[in-house]
Amino acid sequence: MNLDSYSSWGRYPKIKPKDAKRVFWINEFPNLEEIEGNILPYGLGKSYGDSCLNENGTLIDLSGLNKFISFNEETGLLRCEAGVTLATILDYFVPRGWFLSVTPGTKFITVGGAIGNDVHGKNHHKMGTFGCHVTQFELLRSNGTRTICSPEQNSELFSATIGGLGLTGIITWAEFYLKPCPSAFFAMESVKFGSVKEFFEINEASDKDYDYSVSWVDCSAGGNNLGRGLYTRGNHASPKDYNLPPLPKPGLIPFPFDAPFINNLSVIAFCMLYYNKQFTKKEASIVHYNPFFYPLDAVDGWNKAYGKNGFLQYQFVVPFGNDEYTVNTILREVVKSGMSSFLTVLKTFGNIKSPGMLSFPRPGITLATDFRFDGEKTLKELAKLDEIVKFAGGILYPAKDARMSGKDFFDFYPEANEFVKYIDPKFSSSFWRRVNSN
Amino acid sequence: MSVMKKIMIFGAASAIASETAKCFAKEGADLFLVDLNLDRLNTVKNDILVTGGKANIEVMAFDATNFEGHNDLINSAIEKMGGLDALLIAHGTLPSQEKLNQNPKDIVREFNINGLSVISLASFAANYFEEKKSGCIAAISSVAGDRGRQSNYIYGSAKGSISIFMSGLRNRLSKSGVNVLTIKPGFVNTPMTVDMPKNLLYASPQKVGELIFKAMKSGKDIAYTPGFWRLVMFIIRHIPEGIFKKLSL
Numbered sequence A: 001m002n003l004d005s006y007s008s009w010g011r012y013p014k015i016k017p018k019d020a021k022r023v024f025w026i027n028e029f030p031n032l033e034e035i036e037g038n039i040l041p042y043g044l045g046k047s048y049g050d051s052c053l054n055e056n057g058t059l060i061d062l063s064g065l066n067k068f069i070s071f072n073e074e075t076g077l078l079r080c081e082a083g084v085t086l087a088t089i090l091d092y093f094v095p096r097g098w099f100l101s102v103t104p105g106t107k108f109i110t111v112g113g114a115i116g117n118d119v120h121g122k123n124h125h126k127m128g129t130f131g132c133h134v135t136q137f138e139l140l141r142s143n144g145t146r147t148i149c150s151p152e153q154n155s156e157l158f159s160a161t162i163g164g165l166g167l168t169g170i171i172t173w174a175e176f177y178l179k180p181c182p183s184a185f186f187a188m189e190s191v192k193f194g195s196v197k198e199f200f201e202i203n204e205a206s207d208k209d210y211d212y213s214v215s216w217v218d219c220s221a222g223g224n225n226l227g228r229g230l231y232t233r234g235n236h237a238s239p240k241d242y243n244l245p246p247l248p249k250p251g252l253i254p255f256p257f258d259a260p261f262i263n264n265l266s267v268i269a270f271c272m273l274y275y276n277k278q279f280t281k282k283e284a285s286i287v288h289y290n291p292f293f294y295p296l297d298a299v300d301g302w303n304k305a306y307g308k309n310g311f312l313q314y315q316f317v318v319p320f321g322n323d324e325y326t327v328n329t330i331l332r333e334v335v336k337s338g339m340s341s342f343l344t345v346l347k348t349f350g351n352i353k354s355p356g357m358l359s360f361p362r363p364g365i366t367l368a369t370d371f372r373f374d375g376e377k378t379l380k381e382l383a384k385l386d387e388i389v390k391f392a393g394g395i396l397y398p399a400k401d402a403r404m405s406g407k408d409f410f411d412f413y414p415e416a417n418e419f420v421k422y423i424d425p426k427f428s429s430s431f432w433r434r435v436n437s438n
Numbered sequence B: 001m002s003v004m005k006k007i008m009i010f011g012a013a014s015a016i017a018s019e020t021a022k023c024f025a026k027e028g029a030d031l032f033l034v035d036l037n038l039d040r041l042n043t044v045k046n047d048i049l050v051t052g053g054k055a056n057i058e059v060m061a062f063d064a065t066n067f068e069g070h071n072d073l074i075n076s077a078i079e080k081m082g083g084l085d086a087l088l089i090a091h092g093t094l095p096s097q098e099k100l101n102q103n104p105k106d107i108v109r110e111f112n113i114n115g116l117s118v119i120s121l122a123s124f125a126a127n128y129f130e131e132k133k134s135g136c137i138a139a140i141s142s143v144a145g146d147r148g149r150q151s152n153y154i155y156g157s158a159k160g161s162i163s164i165f166m167s168g169l170r171n172r173l174s175k176s177g178v179n180v181l182t183i184k185p186g187f188v189n190t191p192m193t194v195d196m197p198k199n200l201l202y203a204s205p206q207k208v209g210e211l212i213f214k215a216m217k218s219g220k221d222i223a224y225t226p227g228f229w230r231l232v233m234f235i236i237r238h239i240p241e242g243i244f245k246k247l248s249l
Helices: A086-096 A111-116 A155-161 A196-206 A264-276 A289-293 A323-337 A376-391 A406-412 A416-422 A430-435 B015-026 B038-050 B067-081 B097-102 B104-132 B153-176 B205-218 B228-237
Strands: A019-022 A039-042 A058-061 A068-071 A077-081 A098-100 A134-140 A146-149 A170-180 A185-193 A212-217 A229-236 A282-288 A311-318 A344-349 A364-372 B006-010 B030-035 B057-061 B086-089 B136-140 B179-185 B222-225
Touching: A068 B038, A077 A086, A086 A098, A086 A111, A111 A170, A134 A155, A146 A155, A155 A416, A185 A196, A185 A289, A196 A212, A196 A229, A196 A323, A196 A344, A229 A264, A282 A289, A311 A323, A311 A376, A323 A364, A323 A376, A364 A376, A376 A406, A406 A416, A406 A430, B006 B015, B006 B067, B015 B030, B015 B038, B015 B205, B030 B038, B030 B067, B038 B057, B057 B067, B067 B104, B086 B104, B086 B205, B097 B104, B097 B153, B104 B136, B104 B153, B136 B153, B136 B205, B153 B179, B179 B205, B179 B228, B205 B222, B222 B228
Parallel strands: A019 A058, A039 A058, B006 B030, B006 B086, B030 B057, B086 B136, B136 B179, B179 B222
Antiparallel strands: A068 A077, A077 A170, A098 A170, A134 A146, A134 A170, A185 A229, A185 A282, A212 A229, A212 A344, A311 A364, A344 A364
């Protein structure tokens, strides 16, 4: 078994499990109690930091647990094994008029991972998190018991497992609602904004009429251009209202090799081109769901573009109020630091509450940005950003994290003190040991 | 393109064959699925039904090395479905050559699973299809059956026996209008190869399963899956034995 492939998406930190066990059949799990040391479920390793890693422990690789179990054509209720990917669901169900209720910016994640991280997407303001659409799942604990968890049955374990970072047991199958969609296409509008203030104005005008919204921010532009970017908003496109183009041919371009293509120069060039590719203030288009939701999925292994040292993603949410000030301060700090970040994303969360105990999204504004890992320097800069976020009453996202302090984690998530009761004694992760040790 | 509405599959819970079964079910074919383990078969059956098969699906737990049961099982499938258009034999194991070198008594069992049971099943089905004067018999051989290599020549020779048998059967049945298809997959990323280090030559079971479906529909004789293996194996077959025996393959 090749253990090198069990990395996280940011490829930082570089740590390895001592073993990994692949599971292919839902009723044929290894005896978890007999495994020496800690265990952690692992899907496709798209968590950025160390929440999907288990140094010197064992990973239970569930990507082979990929069968559908049942589907209700009337209600859209789908039941499948935990290793089924969002990509597979889209492949089979979009042609039949169903879409994921919630999807993050990559479709190459498993259903188990979507629940364990309680992922969110461009429609948080309308649909909440992935966990909001889960009706029940089966949880396998290390003592061999299989428990059905739902809002009615074992509701605490249900709530602890949604966003529970895989620590409460192994989700073997899950049931959740898909939502009807009129086609594979989206009617999209892209609007330029010159500042964070203008972002908020456009956002306020868009929230009601658009199911999906997200913005890209030019993180290389300071001064008068600080906080400029492109606001993308859209809705499902019905063939009744639009002339839909033919379906695109599938295919991935693999990223060829490890290379630090992303540096200050390339980032500035990219941002300039990207911001200025749109000449007019507003552009409308009809696009397939792939470029609309998953532009980066088109390049298989794009994370290698950050070079072999890997990268860190930084995502926070700050409550509404002094949000504009906070975002501006953070952007100024990022521009000043000269850290290269070609993908910075800004989005407001709505007030739909997730059942997840440790769920990250909450009303406010969220910003996510990537930084190439340049050693201590990067960590120091991010610690500075922490102070700004904390001052504004914000919190960080564990699924993206590889460095927040234990104190910060328990301050951000006071529910974690309740959560620990539901952790399976045999389960642990590198993330969990880190936030409990410093 | 022939119409295939009633399909029987051995090794139907395998990663490759279950993908082929999905393709047939999507077209509305009825399926008779055979594998060792009933629980696995039911898992596969549900997966096929959800992904778009409105078809009738029968499942049957059966050990292919139960040679005495071959004829009855095929007959009961024909009876249940009211006929048979295609048979896909896809079961198999990948034994460790090293372990077989140490315990040669296990060779009989491996040869029974990977070679003889396939030959026996295809032979019983052949009599039915010969009389019917149409249909398709497909069996999964392997690129490993094209030439013996020290790393897996027991597996390879069992698979090679299938290739030679299928070639003879094809010769016999061509005048009856029955298509005999030998499938030769290369490396596929399945539970069978879970412990092997992966490289660019590995294909997904979805892709290979689909290629088998297409090959069965198009009436091919021999299908390398994916197709580039035809060239790779052409070269490997043509290396002179004097050189080949010294290679560590």
